[in-house]
Amino acid sequence: MLLDYSGGFADTVAEIGEHERAGLDIVWVPEAYSFDAVSQLGFLAARTSRLEIAAGILQIYTRTPSLTAMTAAGLDFVSGGRFTLGLGASNPQVVEGFHGVRYDAPLARTREVVEICRQVWRRERLEHDGPHYRIPLPAGEGTGLGKPLKLINHPVRARIPIAIAALGPRNVALAAEIAEGWLPILYVPERAGVLWAEPLARGLARRDPGLGPLDVVASASLCLTDDPDVARRALDGLRPFVALYAGGMGARGRNFYNDVVAGYGWEREAAVIQDLYLDGRKDEAAAAVPEEMLRAMSLVGSRGEVTERLAAFAESGVTTINVTPLAPTPAERVALVGAVKELAADL
DSSP: OBOOTTSOHHHHHHHHHHHHHHTOOEEEEOOTTSSOHHHHHHHHHHHOSSOEEEESOEETTSSOHHHHHHHHHHHHHHTTSOEEEEEEOOOHHHHTTTSOOOOOOHHHHHHHHHHHHHHHHTTOOOOEEOSSOEESOOGGGSOSOOOOOOOSSOOSOSSOOEEEEOOSHHHHHHHHHHOSEEEOSSOOHHHHHHHHHHHHHHHHHTOOGGGOSOEEEEEEEEEEOSOHHHHHHHHHHHHHHHHIIIIISSBTTBOHHHHHHHHTTOHHHHHHHHHHHHTTOHHHHHHTSOHHHHHHTSEEESHHHHHHHHHHHHHTTOOEEEEEEOOSSHHHHHHHHHHHHHHHHTO
16 A cells, blocks of 8 residues: 555554555555655554555655665664665656755666665675765765764664666666566556566566565555446546646656656647646646546456456566555445455455
């Protein structure tokens, strides 16, 4: 389950124990430009016992690599080894617009951050000489007093799982090469191969076998119903989210999410959604999202229809499905999680 970062966190966490008992395996906490994810993940660790917790995602630009490693080790410690570090470059709108940090070299920086994190978790004396991070800082760039240090504490695990959010072909290849998991967004199983089959194959060919199989974590909203009108309303509720990402998360010519929608074959629709959103006509942008697209990237419909959609996700290579249960009450949302857990187990 992906927790909503727009508000209501305390109420959502109050449900988590019930979701855990219903079979939920992992909960992801996003960050974007909301409350930080770390404090909320620590709260979740204290309120759960079996459930895995994950950052979805921490941005590579907003913390030093060493702090990212320390934070991950701390969250893994307080959760008893239940933490997954989700990493991503986010986008220039957030990184430069909210943090005031230059958005550059996302691939090279991601590779270095992962290397540094794993070195810290192994409790090696930290030395890294890369194009973007040099640790310790060379004498010519600082006081000259820095020296290689290792993490004081002994981490619960010497290798904490890393999942990388990636959409572009080179980023996806990198995730497949160096990370335990890959986090796509706006995932449509029947069309995903057009965008990502070749980059995934390229990255997997360079992958260290010690990392194990790549965990492909796709997201989908969930609504089990036999009523076509309820299903349609559930799909309509997804429109603002898709419009925000495909239309508003970036500028014209620099929106990774819009590129995904266009790459699926909805080029005209992607252009219309973006034009309307950037012109401030957000409701019209949401209305312009095709119902076909919404159905393809969600789990909405009868038990039979949702089972078919789960099978489509699995056949496309998805190994973990990240659901957002669409229901008005906590009890109904918990029931949805339990039901989809059963459906997935039968595949």
